[in-house]
Amino acid sequence: MGWNKVAIVGVGIIKFGELFDKDWEVMVEEAYLNTINNVDKGFDPKDIQAAWIADCRPGAHGTQTIAGVSLVGNIGLAGIPCTHIENGCPTGSDGFRNACLGVASGVYDVALVLGAEKMRDKSTAEMLSLAAQGHPVLQRGETAMTMFAPQAMRHMHEFGTTKEQMAMVAVKNHKNGVYDPYSHYRYEITIEDVFKSPMVCSPLNLLDCCPQTDGAAAAIICRADLAEKYTDKPVYVAGFGMGTDTFYVHEKEDFTEFVASVRAAKQAYSMAGIEPKDIDVAEVHDCFSITEIINYEDLGFCKKGEGGKFIEQGKSDLDGEVAVNPSGGLMSKGHPLGATGIAQIAELFWQLREDVRNSNGAGDPGVNEKRQVKIRKGYGLQHNVGGRGISNSVVTILTRNK
Amino acid sequence: MTTDNNALRVDTIGNLIDPKLKPFIKLPESPSEKPHLIGSKCSSCGEYFFPKRAICPNCLKDEKPEDILLDNKGKLYTYCIVKAAPLGFDAPYAIGYVDIPEGLRIFSPLTECDKGKIKIGMDLELIVDKIREDEAGQAVYGYKFKPVSL
Numbered sequence A: 001m002g003w004n005k006v007a008i009v010g011v012g013i014i015k016f017g018e019l020f021d022k023d024w025e026v027m028v029e030e031a032y033l034n035t036i037n038n039v040d041k042g043f044d045p046k047d048i049q050a051a052w053i054a055d056c057r058p059g060a061h062g063t064q065t066i067a068g069v070s071l072v073g074n075i076g077l078a079g080i081p082c083t084h085i086e087n088g089c090p091t092g093s094d095g096f097r098n099a100c101l102g103v104a105s106g107v108y109d110v111a112l113v114l115g116a117e118k119m120r121d122k123s124t125a126e127m128l129s130l131a132a133q134g135h136p137v138l139q140r141g142e143t144a145m146t147m148f149a150p151q152a153m154r155h156m157h158e159f160g161t162t163k164e165q166m167a168m169v170a171v172k173n174h175k176n177g178v179y180d181p182y183s184h185y186r187y188e189i190t191i192e193d194v195f196k197s198p199m200v201c202s203p204l205n206l207l208d209c210c211p212q213t214d215g216a217a218a219a220i221i222c223r224a225d226l227a228e229k230y231t232d233k234p235v236y237v238a239g240f241g242m243g244t245d246t247f248y249v250h251e252k253e254d255f256t257e258f259v260a261s262v263r264a265a266k267q268a269y270s271m272a273g274i275e276p277k278d279i280d281v282a283e284v285h286d287c288f289s290i291t292e293i294i295n296y297e298d299l300g301f302c303k304k305g306e307g308g309k310f311i312e313q314g315k316s317d318l319d320g321e322v323a324v325n326p327s328g329g330l331m332s333k334g335h336p337l338g339a340t341g342i343a344q345i346a347e348l349f350w351q352l353r354e355d356v357r358n359s360n361g362a363g364d365p366g367v368n369e370k371r372q373v374k375i376r377k378g379y380g381l382q383h384n385v386g387g388r389g390i391s392n393s394v395v396t397i398l399t400r401n402k
Numbered sequence B: 001m002t003t004d005n006n007a008l009r010v011d012t013i014g015n016l017i018d019p020k021l022k023p024f025i026k027l028p029e030s031p032s033e034k035p036h037l038i039g040s041k042c043s044s045c046g047e048y049f050f051p052k053r054a055i056c057p058n059c060l061k062d063e064k065p066e067d068i069l070l071d072n073k074g075k076l077y078t079y080c081i082v083k084a085a086p087l088g089f090d091a092p093y094a095i096g097y098v099d100i101p102e103g104l105r106i107f108s109p110l111t112e113c114d115k116g117k118i119k120i121g122m123d124l125e126l127i128v129d130k131i132r133e134d135e136a137g138q139a140v141y142g143y144k145f146k147p148v149s150l
């Protein structure tokens, strides 16, 4: 029996992409409206007693500095408590975790968590340089890629993982993204396309990488015993975990795993009282193709070193052992840091209710339906890993089982 | 691009070193010397650190870890070759993680960026070389690791 003290009763996201026509406030308002307008039995915003806004690097990305009031002030809720969360790539999922803690504490009955990030307003070269901030010994060409590409190189060296296997992750996730109307990219690619795309940071080609994307997503959560006021099909929070690791990449002993993920997953599985084999569907952090392969191992979907074979044998396909990234993942949906984790949770909410067809009414239900995973045991897993030195991970386990 | 190591004397190159890196590099003072990275060692638990630290995170004692010259040879643990560079850097360049005998892993640019020539496990040595250009186009020097065999 899972933790199940908190239930999700509504989710909403906006179409991710290059949203030059929408400023931060508009993205936030749209994600909020999509959420409150799609609660099954209707929703009165006055029920929200506290809110969390997740946005990772607003200052650096050219948005004004974000504070709690940036959210509530823009959605007519000024007056209630609201906290800004910033925690690397798991910013959105950590915002969700903190909102869950707020509700589970008994202080708040109903809470809103909203994640948003503008990432396209600055040039890529400028953005890459932001990654090099920090200790002087690291300001010598360190980027997000120099954190993950060497992991790929080492995984290939130790386990014989291939470039083809990595490309298969991109092919799978782009294929799934075609059926997600919220996705930044909606086209299929081939292994050949990945190999022919420009080399960004060897061994990673451009199509091994997720894009930079603007986006926003939100969720309304409440005490589990109050959920039926809002819906007959709530999704419960069965467990969550957050793991940290050494601050710098060079301090890590083993570059073939992300210890922060292993720690977060262990906490989450234990809290949910389940094992990796109980997961039907997962939305995991595929910032790079190699990251998803390592995630399979860190999250216990396969043994260490076998992540390459796991994708190759189709075990993470929509109809595989565990469907991984049915939404298209970060790779085709995009990775607006603060919104990413909450968008993953939104996808799992629809998947576990077997309601992807009607996900917020976006797009053609017949198209949406093509990414619906068959739910057997009733559990979904959300995962992010990243932050400075890949040192921070959040895992959330959701269930439809009461 | 690689400058003759022997010419890299403290008097000639000192002014070109990235000022922020100066506390971490011991430049050669004579043609017979080689550059070294400056790390630190905790006198209580014996752990080495690079970059050096003011307090040992394991012991958290008042005693400051002492500065120590680190071995300038190492083996390549893993690497990547950057083709999309941040502002000020010329692509392609290679980044390596280099294991040195003190049990530390050093993040460092490599002098070589030809994929066929870089191999995991290869022997490397520390040199001082150009890293990037500043806003005025002036070369900024720092440390790199160079394959011993090349």
Ligand SMILES: [Zn+2]
Residues within 6 Å of the ligand: B042, B043, B044, B045, B046, B047, B056, B057, B058, B059, B060
């Ligand atoms: Zn110590």
